[in-house]
Amino acid sequence: MGSLAMSRVEAIEQPAPSIADEVARLAREELAPLAAAIDAGSVYPDELLRRLGEVGAWSSHVPQEGPADLRCAIQSIAALGEVCGATAFMAWCQSTLVWYAANSTNLKLATRFGDGFSSGRLLGGTGLSNPMKCFFGIEKLKLKGRKVDGGYLVRGALPWVSNLGEGHFFGTIFEREDEPGDTVMFLADCSDPAVTLAPCKPFLAMDGTGTYGVQFRDAFVPDELILAAPAAPFVKKIRAGFILLQAGMALGVIRDCIRIMDEVNAPLGHVNRYLPQQPQQFRELHSEFEREAMTLASDPYNTDDSYWRRVVALRLRLGDASVAAAHAAMLHCGARGYLRSHRAQRRLREAYFVAIVTPATKHLRKMLADG
Ligand SMILES: Cc1cc2nc3c(=O)[nH]c(=O)nc-3n(C[C@H](O)[C@H](O)[C@H](O)COP(=O)(O)OP(=O)(O)OC[C@H]3O[C@@H](n4cnc5c(N)ncnc54)[C@H](O)[C@@H]3O)c2cc1C
Secondary structure, eight states: OHHHHHHHHHHHOOOOOHHHHHHHHHHIIGGGHHHHHHHHSOOOHHHHHHHHHHTTTTTTTOOSSSOOOHHHHHHHHHHHTTHHHHHHHHHHHHHHHHHHHOOOHHHHHHHHHHHHHHHHHSSSEEOOHHHHHHTTTSSSSOOOEEEEETTTEEEEEEEEEOOTTTTTTEEEEEEESSSSTOEEEEEEEEEEEEEEEOOOOOOOSOSSSSOEEEEEEEEEGGGEEEEESSHHHHHHHHHHHHHHHTTTHHHHHHHHHHHHHHHHHHHHHHHHHTTTTHHHHHHHHHHHHHHHHHHTTOOOOOOHHHHHHHHHHHHHHHHHHHHHHHHHHHHHHHHHSSSSHHHHHHHHHHHHHHHHSSSSSSHHHHHOOOO
16 A cells, blocks of 8 residues: 555656657667668658657657757657667658658648648658758759649759658658749659659668659649749758758767677777777767757747858767767677677668768768858
8 A cells, every 4th residue: 555655656656658668668679670771771661650659759849930950850850769779860851751741831821731740640851962962062853843833843853861651741842944043842742643653773871761763744833832933042040950950860879889889898908908989988978969969959930140150060079979889889889780680780870871961972072161
């Protein structure tokens, strides 16, 4: 009786688990058993992505009548990344899609899709690599569109877009052929018969992320699916959030690399201590990055140039540190990390993705160099 009373008191005193705690629990209990199959490309975890939506993983960063706060979303993506980098990437895709819809001033679009995306009932991602590179003078826009009654006709192809499948949506941008220089951001509907998803050749990692080449054959995009026209001011508004949410991927991968180094300390510490990079250095870096990410993530609409440069600089350091931490984890593990069954080599492949996904290391360096 006494112990029942005690457990009731304890239950009352326990704070409700935060969204990030719930995400971490699902990561340990439901994602961990799937991580190897996702890495091998035999599973695209759509059911788990919907479960994560049910616990609020995709909704915490939706702006509430003004400001937005990305901290919880980044922590949630990091919790997934500690277990599986590919799932952290899909979480970023979904969170970014939510971020687009939540910032659109097209009320019809927000009403039709806002809840669907943020609850995980509707899944999808983002095709902004090419537009981001275009806005920073690296390549030309690959999609072209022209105005017709009630919308636009869009043609062209994007080589890689992730977190896609039947019934999925993603945000991307075309250039108007009838108004050269004008750009329009829209939601692409993967179920449209004029939009084809072509499987990609196998990647180094990320094969379970629902990544396809997407072709538009004069696809009709109704006004209801327009996120922003013109696109440029909208991209300026959402770009810090787009980049900061990627911090979750890096923080998760780095944290697990530290754990891998710690795990081999007992059998190999006597010789691993001669390696130049030690887990303690990465622990300090991780804390520093997390602090900076949390500070920047609480103010994603900041328009100061100095704020934007801090976002870009943090993203660059996160990509470099992900690769460095995964490299160090490989060296600490030795032969056991060289086994295909060990996650150290998966972490190395995932870390390279953090460094090459848009904005890639070279892109970020160009942004900082251009001023
Ligand atoms: C697994 C995976 C998932 C991705 N998911 C997304 C996504 O969800 N959304 C998104 O917008 N982008 C996605 N990308 C693209 C990614 O963000 C980067 O744009 C890409 O990795 C290249 O970036 P980069 O700046 O290094 O460009 P670079 O590699 O320097 O140049 C890229 C350009 O080179 C050409 N190119 C090079 N290799 C090939 C090839 N094999 N096939 C076709 N064209 C080629 C293309 O024109 C391409 O635009 C994904 C890439 C990968 C590998």
